[in-house]
Amino acid sequence: MATIFRSEEMTLSQLYLQPDAAYSTIAELGELGIVQFRDLNPNVNAFQRKFVNEVRRCEEMERKLRFLEGEIKKDELSLTEPHENLDAPKAREMIDLEAIIDKLDHELKEINTNADALMRNFNELTELKYNLAMTQAFFQDAQQIGMNSSENILEQNLDSVDQYSTTVTVGMKLGFLSGVIARDRMNGFERMLWRVCRGNVYLKQAEIPQLIEDPLTGEKIHKTVFVVFFQGEQLKTRVQKICEGFRANIYPCPENSNDRRELAMGVMTRLEDLNVILRQTHDHRQRVLLETSKTIRTWQIKVKKIKAIYHTMNMFNNDVARKCLIAECWTPNSQIQTVQLALRKGSELSGSGSVSSVLNRMITDEQPPTHHKLNKFTQGFQNLVDAYGVATYREINPMPFVLITFPFLFAVMFGDAGHGLVVTSFALWMVLKENSLKNKWRKQEVWTIFFGGRYIILLMGLFSIYTGLIYNDVFSKSINIFGSSWRVKFGDETLNKSDTVILEPTSYNYSRTSEYRQMYSGAPYPFGLDPVWQLAENKITFTNSAKMKFAIIIGIIQMGFGVDMSEVWVEQGIHTIEYFLGCISHTASYLRLWALSLAHAQLSEVLWHMVFQIGLSMNGYLGGIASFLVFMPWSTLTVFILLLMEGLSAFLHALRLHWVEFQSKFYKGEGYPFVPFSFKTILEETPFDT
Known part of the structure; x- marks a missing residue:
């Protein structure tokens, strides 16, 4: 059972x-x-x-x-x-x-292959269209150069730095290559032509105004149309190799203007047909x-x-x-x-x-797996216990105790009602929106940790509000809900004698308030710490002593819990010294409750005085503006330092107190978990990409 x-x-x-x-x-x-x-x-x-x-x-x-x-x-x-x-x-x-x-799969791959081929053809025809449109002026210049070259020596200087020049024999026919190249490669392409061909080429270029898609890579880039004029097969071979090296696309371009016009019309017709086919392919x-x-x-x-x-x-x-x-x-x-x-x-x-x-x-002697019936509320606390070690089969499960003691010990160290309210609000948001948040950021490891422990965070926040009210700490300030039990009835003569006065804890008569000189009402503050301690110079001394006593009392109670006295007498009789030394050291370890609580309170007070009080200390409109300006850095530091860093520190210390001091008395954790074959678990552990 x-x-x-x-x-x-x-x-x-x-x-x-x-x-x-x-x-x-x-x-x-x-x-x-x-x-x-x-x-x-x-x-x-x-x-x-x-x-x-x-x-x-x-x-x-x-x-x-x-x-x-x-x-x-x-x-x-x-x-x-x-x-x-x-x-x-x-x-x-x-x-x-x-x-x-x-x-x-086969159909879509075939569609993609055809679409890529069509798009590559479309991009090549687009480049050819620009090439034909922008080389008309180039050929007019080339014809003029060709006429002059029958009588004169072709001499072109393409690079003013190197000042190379070469002459070619009279009467040779001009050849040319036209194409399109990426704009960022044009300068290097021009210099390479000049040096390899020793200046015996004539280069004309024009930039294409809009971005066009490269046929090979499919990337939209700026490109430039070029025409290279040369003489001889040797120069033609060199120019072709340079074009290949700079990944320039060479396109055919007729010398005759009528042929160029017919080719351009054919290109436009093919582009229109390809546009129709591409649209149909995309729709399919x-x-x-x-x-x-x-x-x-x-x-x-x-x-x-x-x-x-x-x-x-x-x-x-x-x-x-x-x-x-x-x-x-x-x-x-x-x-x-x-x-x-x-x-x-x-x-x-x-x-x-x-x-x-x-x-x-x-019937077997093999140890069975450990299986606990859990729900989404208890799952997070069971994960904390299992992180120490999965319970041995039929061993006492510490989870029901950890469910209460863990957030309580955390709150003892983190005790601030204001900070606890922020933590509770965050956890409550995750709990109320858990259905919509469950798969939203499931690939974010930090978010997965927070969301998986949303009920742990909720209890930690609620207990922090409780302990914060006991400490009377709300963002490092005390609140006066029931009215202080102390009264200050010193005259000016007494106050002027010393910077520090002491309130005597003697009761006064309520029926004769006009005559009393006593400072204490005789009844303690109904719940938590009296707010008058916020104004006392010995506040740290008092809270230090009180929190240390709290830590010792809590430590002794939890150290005594989970110990079977018959087991103590029988098993620990031989190891008496070791056992009692362990008890003393473990109980002393609970002083971390006092230390972290004091540190959290003091750090919160330092942030208040060093940051937020700057704006509150100013008067008039200037004070309102200053308070508005300092609120953002104060709230940011509060969240990152006091809530996240201090909260993580308190979480780890509470975890250590349960693993080492509490569970080590009775919990072995030498089992292995029950992992059933479940479609639901398989689908949750291997989620689909979103």
Whole structure:
């Protein structure tokens, strides 16, 4: 029988599954999440197991689904999330699912390949269009140069720095190459032409005004159209190699103006046709991706469940003689009947006939796993305990005690009602919005830690408000709710004698208030610390003494808790000295409650006096403006230093007090957790990208 103090009783069971019914039976058990299977093939390589081919097929489907999901996100389409729990598909449905995914993967890749080829062709034609449009003036100059070159020597100086010049023989025909190059490579391209060709080329260039897409990279960049005039095949070869080295795209350009005009018209016609084809291709791609986005999450869940089933079946023994699969699993005693019902249901769904799977309870000396029944409130506190060590099977579970003592000890060190209110507000926001926040930043590790411990933070904040009211600390200031029990009745003569006066704790008569000279009402402040201590010069001395006594009292109470006196007499009789020394050192360790509480209060007071009080000390409009200006740095320092840094410090010290001083008296923590085969857990541990 399970209680909140001990783990559930477990049973090791042996399952005899018919091969035809094994898949559907494991699917039913995965939906329930109440059995932990043991690997009966620990020495068998993962690639040599019975269902390794099915697992590989699932991994291939997952790869294709990731590709499809990436394409959907690239087009900024939304994914439809399933709103209900999806049952694992039947074994025979895997082939149909695989065919659908493979068809979509092949179709989308073909669309992408065709679209890339069309876009590359479109970009090349776009560059050719600019090349033809901007070289008309180049050829007019070239014709003039060609006419002069029949009588004169071609001499062009392209670089005023080097001052090279070369002459070519008269009567040779001019050749040329035209193309497009990235604008940032143009200067280096020009210098390389000059030096390699020794100045025997003529270069003309013009910048394309708008960004165009590079046919090779698909990146939009600024480009420049160029024409290089030269004489001779040797120079032509050099120019071609330089163009290749600078990744310049060379395009054909006829010498005759009529041919250029016809080519330009043909290019424009082809561009219009390509625009129509590209739009149709894009529309077809959008339709395919839109339909895929509606069902891809469903497919991903189904594939994960199929893969989990076959991965689990790989842990079973294959009994050839009996023609069955043998599995071993740990099951809570309270769930045995549920498992048997799942076995019968799995056999019925598989249509294996009257032969049902068999559950055989085994007797073993092996230590069972530890399983505690938890909910979302207690899960965080159980995680704190399990971080020290998972409870041994049927061992006392400290979690119910930690649930109260941990936030209380934290609050003793963190005690400030104002800071506690901020912490409570943050935790309450996470608790009230947990459904919408659950998957929002799940990839952020820090956020996951905070969200997982939202109920711990909530109790820490509530207890901090409680201890803060006892300390009468609200952002390092005291509040006067019930009226102070002290009265100041000194005359001017007494006050002028000394800078410091002492209030005597003697009671006065309420019925004769006009005559009393006593300072104390005779009744203490109803709840917490009297606010008059905020004005006292010996405040630190008093609070220091009070908090130290609190720490000792709390330490002795918690050190005495969890100790069985009969065990003390029997087991510790031999180790008396060691035991009592340990008790003394552990009890002294609780003085950290006093030290951290005092440090937190003093640091909070320092921030108030050094920052916020600057604005409050000024009068008039200037004081209001100054208070507004200093509030931001004060609140920032309060959050980062007092709430985060001091809060983390108090958290770690409270954790140490529970792990070392409290749990070490009775808790061994030498067990291992119960990890059931559960589809819900598998889907939560491997979330989809969002």
